[in-house]
Amino acid sequence: MxxxxxxxxxxxxxxxxxxxxxxxxxxxxxxxxxxxxxxxxxxxxxxxxxxxxxxxxxxxxxxxxxxxxxxxxxxxxxxxxxxxxxxxxxxxxxxxxxxxxxxxxxxxxxxxxxxxxxxxxxxxxxxxxxxxxxxxxxxxxxxxxxxxRTVEALRNHLSDTVRRSRLDGELATAWENRAPVPVAEAAAAIRLAGEVLDTCGTPEAPVDSAGYAAMVGAGHGGLFGRALWAHTTGVWGTHDLPAHLGLTAGQLPPRPEVGSAASTATLPAPLDRSLFERLFAVLQSSARREELPTVTELVGREAGRSCAPLGLHDESLRVALVLGGRLAAGLDPLGTEEPAPGRTAAHRAVNSRWRREASVLRARRMTVSSHPDPDGGALDALAQDLRTPWATYMRRLWVRLHGRDVRDAPLDDLASAWEVLEGVARSVMMDHRARVRSALRHLAAARPNTSGPRSAS
Structure with missing residues (x-):
C-alpha cells in the first residue's frame, strides 16, 4: 500500500x-x-x-x-x-x-x-x-x-578504462550542474548554529534537540554547503578565517577526480581529495570492513557524495559540520581573544578545558615571549597549531562525519552530534599533548650535558 x-x-x-x-x-x-x-x-x-x-x-x-x-x-x-x-x-x-x-x-x-x-x-x-x-x-x-573491501580491490575496480571514463563524465556533469545559493543562506545557518551550540557544553544547559532538528529539517547544512560553492568571505563573522576552514587548500574546492593512488602521509585537504583518496581513507581506517558496502557500491555512492554540498549526503551530518565549523571558528586555546563576542556555552566548555592543558600553557608562554622557542623551533611549530586550531579540528571532524556517511549512520539528535563535536576536540587536544611531550623528550635527549665531569681534589 x-x-x-x-x-x-x-x-x-x-x-x-x-x-x-x-x-x-x-x-x-x-x-x-x-x-x-x-x-x-x-x-x-x-x-x-x-x-x-x-x-x-x-x-x-x-x-x-x-x-x-x-x-x-x-x-x-x-x-x-x-x-x-x-x-x-x-x-x-x-x-x-x-x-x-x-x-x-x-x-x-x-x-x-x-x-x-x-x-x-x-x-x-x-x-x-x-x-x-x-x-x-x-x-x-x-x-x-x-x-x-581492500585498497587493492578498490584499485582494481577503478582500473577498468570504461568504468573510469564513465565515472569521470559523471563527476564532470555533476560538478557543472551544482546549484549555489545566496551567501545569506550561510549567514542564517551560522546564526542558528550559534543558538544551538549555546545549549551545549554545560550540565545546566539543556541540549536543544529541537533547534538541531529544525536545522536538519530546513536543510541548513545543504544550503550552507551550496553557499560555499560561491566565492564567499566573512562567513564566520571575520575575514581572517577562510570560508572552508581548511577543508580545501584554495578559496573553492576543485572538481573531484577519479584518481588511482593515495598515501596516508600526503592526503590533501578533505574537499580536495580524489574519489580514490576519499575511499582509501575509509578503507584504511575501518576496523570492521565487513560492515562497509561493497567496493562497487562504495564507488557509486562516493561519486555522488563528492559533488554534494560539503562532500556529504546525509543532512544531519552536514548540519553537524556547520555546528563544528561554528565551534572551530571560535576555538582559542591560547586565550588570546578573551573576552570575545560570539562565544557560546560550547566554546567556553572546550576552550577552558584546552587552556588547562600543561602543553597549552607552555605554548602560551612561548607565544608571549620575545624568544619563544630557544630549542630550535620544534615547540614553536606546535604553538602555531594552537594559533590556528580550526584547521586540524575541521579536517578531523569531516573525516569522522564522512565515515558515518559511508556507513549510513546519521546523527539523529543534538546529544549524538555534540558527542562527536566534543570527541573530536578531545582527540585534537590529546594528539597535541602527545606531540608536545614527544618534542620535549627529543629536545632533552639532544641537549648536551653542560655540568661536565667533577675535578678530583
Missing amino acids: APPSRSTGEQRPRALVIDGAWRALGPGLESLSGPGGAPLTRSVKLVVLPLVVRPAMRPELAVDFLGPAQVARLDGLIQEAGTRLAATAQWFTLLKKARRALGIVAGNPQDLYFQRCFELATEYGAPADGADVTARAVVEELAVTAGG
Whole structure:
C-alpha cells in the first residue's frame, strides 16, 4: 500500500512518484520489483536514485516532496530509462544464474549486482549471445572485490578504462550542474548554529534537540554547503578565517577526480581529495570492513557524495559540520581573544578545558615571549597549531562525519552530534599533548650535558 501523503499543496512525495513511474513501465522488471509490482527498496537506493535520477546533478530532485515541474521531470527520467532498466533486470537474472552455477553464497546479490547490471545494460543493452560468459566473469570479479573491501580491490575496480571514463563524465556533469545559493543562506545557518551550540557544553544547559532538528529539517547544512560553492568571505563573522576552514587548500574546492593512488602521509585537504583518496581513507581506517558496502557500491555512492554540498549526503551530518565549523571558528586555546563576542556555552566548555592543558600553557608562554622557542623551533611549530586550531579540528571532524556517511549512520539528535563535536576536540587536544611531550623528550635527549665531569681534589 502506498505511504500516506501529507498536506503539501501541489507537492507529491518523491517515493510515490518513483513508484508510479516504475509501475507505468510495465512488465519486464520483475527481478527488480516486489510481489506487488513496486520497485524494491534496493532498486530505488542503488539504481533509480544514484544512476537514473542522480540528485547530485539535479538538486531540485533531491528533496522528499516535489512540485509539478519536478514530478514531470522525475517521471520523464524514469520513462527514458525504461529500456535500460528492463535490460538491467535481465542481466540481474543472468548474474544470479551464474552465481548459483559457481556456488557463491557470500553477500547479498542485490547489493553486489544491481549497479553492475545497470552498467552492463548501459554498455551492452539486453543480454545477447555470449552474455552468459560475460555474466560469469562479472560474478567471479565481484566475488573478489566485494569480499575483499581492500585498497587493492578498490584499485582494481577503478582500473577498468570504461568504468573510469564513465565515472569521470559523471563527476564532470555533476560538478557543472551544482546549484549555489545566496551567501545569506550561510549567514542564517551560522546564526542558528550559534543558538544551538549555546545549549551545549554545560550540565545546566539543556541540549536543544529541537533547534538541531529544525536545522536538519530546513536543510541548513545543504544550503550552507551550496553557499560555499560561491566565492564567499566573512562567513564566520571575520575575514581572517577562510570560508572552508581548511577543508580545501584554495578559496573553492576543485572538481573531484577519479584518481588511482593515495598515501596516508600526503592526503590533501578533505574537499580536495580524489574519489580514490576519499575511499582509501575509509578503507584504511575501518576496523570492521565487513560492515562497509561493497567496493562497487562504495564507488557509486562516493561519486555522488563528492559533488554534494560539503562532500556529504546525509543532512544531519552536514548540519553537524556547520555546528563544528561554528565551534572551530571560535576555538582559542591560547586565550588570546578573551573576552570575545560570539562565544557560546560550547566554546567556553572546550576552550577552558584546552587552556588547562600543561602543553597549552607552555605554548602560551612561548607565544608571549620575545624568544619563544630557544630549542630550535620544534615547540614553536606546535604553538602555531594552537594559533590556528580550526584547521586540524575541521579536517578531523569531516573525516569522522564522512565515515558515518559511508556507513549510513546519521546523527539523529543534538546529544549524538555534540558527542562527536566534543570527541573530536578531545582527540585534537590529546594528539597535541602527545606531540608536545614527544618534542620535549627529543629536545632533552639532544641537549648536551653542560655540568661536565667533577675535578678530583
